[in-house]
Amino acid sequence: DQQVKQNSPSLSVQEGRISILNCDYTNSMFDYFLWYKKYPAEGPTFLISISSIKDKNEDGRFTVFLNKSAKHLSLHIVPSQPGDSAVYFCAASAQGTYKYIFGTGTRLKVLA
Amino acid sequence: DGGITQSPKYLFRKEGQNVTLSCEQNLNHDAMYWYRQDPGQGLRLIYYSQIVNDFQKGDIAEGYSVSREKKESFPLTVTSAQKNPTAFYLCASSIQGHQPQHFGDGTRLSIL
Numbered sequence: 251d252q253q254v255k256q257n258s259p260s261l262s263v264q265e266g267r268i269s270i271l272n273c274d275y276t277n278s279m280f281d282y283f284l285w286y287k288k289y290p291a292e293g294p295t296f297l298i299s300i301s302s303i304k305d306k307n308e309d310g311r312f313t314v315f316l317n318k319s320a321k322h323l324s325l326h327i328v329p330s331q332p333g334d335s336a337v338y339f340c341a342a343s344a345q346g347t348y349k350y351i352f353g354t355g356t357r358l359k360v361l362a
Numbered sequence: 363d364g365g366i367t368q369s370p371k372y373l374f375r376k377e378g379q380n381v382t383l384s385c386e387q388n389l390n391h392d393a394m395y396w397y398r399q400d401p402g403q404g405l406r407l408i409y410y411s412q413i414v415n416d417f418q419k420g421d422i423a424e425g426y427s428v429s430r431e432k433k434e435s436f437p438l439t440v441t442s443a444q445k446n447p448t449a450f451y452l453c454a455s456s457i458q459g460h461q462p463q464h465f466g467d468g469t470r471l472s473i474l
Contacts, residue, residue, distance in 0.1 A: 254451070282460045293366075293452050293465030294405075339404060348393055348412050348459035349420065352404035 253277045254342050256353035264361050269327040271356050273340035276321065280342040280351075285314060288337045288355070297338075298325070331362045340357045364389045368466035375440070375447065376474050379432050383438045384470045385453035394436035395454040395463065396423060405452060411436055412459070440471065448473050 263269045281302035284296035300307040300314045300323065307314050311335045314325045317359075327334055337355045366387045375381045387394065393412050397405040411430040419440030425444025430436050436455075440447045450470050453465040 256404075259402075273418040284462055286384070286465075291468070291470075293368075293467045296406060296462040296464070299462060323365060341405075345460070348395075348456075349393075350409055350463065351405075352397075354402065 252354075253342060254351045255351040256338075257358050259354070259360070260357040262359045262361060263330045263357045265332060266329045266347070269325075269330045269334065269358055271325040271327075271338050271340075273325075273353055274321060275299065275323075275342050275351075277342070277344065277351075280320070281345050282343045283314070283316065283323050284341045284343075284350070285312075286339045286341065288333075288339060294339060311360040318358075327358075330358075330362050332360050334339050334358060335360050350352060365457055366453055366464055366466035368451075368469050370427075371467070371469060374474050375470055375471060378442045380439055380441050381447075381471065383435045383440070383471070384389045385438065385466060387436075387453075387455045388462075389455055389464060390433070391454045391455035392433070393458055393466070394430065395456075396420075396428065396438045397452045397454065398424070399450045401454060404472055408438065408451075429452060429461075431460070440453050451457055452473055 284299040285297045287293040316323045342348045342350045369384045396408040407436040409428040411417035427439045453466045456463045
């Protein structure tokens with residue numbers, strides 16, 4: 251049973267436009283969510299996080315939105331740049347645990 | 363520069379051999395993790411350690427073993443009992459739970 255799902259394996263966006271990456275989860279105990287960016291043959295790099303007490307967190311071009319009732323979060327990248335082309339993973343964790351559950355990733359391609 | 367070092371970057375194993383992957387961090391983080399990534403899949407947790415001399419099984423611990431004798435080091439042994447060891451292995455650390463994880467650049471293990 252996959253508790254964290256990224257249903258879009260890939261996404262292509264024109265440079266300068268908005269990229270929206272989506273993530274759904276099933277476990278209502280999850281209360282901390284993160285987004286990572288990964289280039290080939292490298293480890294993931296932390297981008298942005300959000301706690302369940304918030305519904306939005308912003309850091310520069312990156313904004314994460316959390317809809318707890320729908321068990322859905324999304325990452326918005328505005329404006330998208332060619333250097334943003336990578337695989338993006340969402341991850342979730344429940345209070346009191348050190349375990350993170352990762353989604354399968356979405357490959358973003360930003361077209362120049 | 364603080365970070366996580368995984369070595370080697372590429373590793374080859376003969377059938378029936380055990381092999382140990384190294385992970386060292388100088389971030390003074392308490393928690394360390396091992397993940398496995400297969401093509402088209404997310405990161406799956408093998409083992410994690412919240413503190414020195416303590417570790418817990420993750421979701422796919424069978425065929426693997428770890429030790430945490432020092433805060434800085436969390437080596438992973440892939441034993442001959444692991445039937446499908448070919449994968450990309452990632453080590454991570456965090457200050458504690460519910461904090462972003464920092465990842466190494468991974469070790470790609472292949473069977474000869």
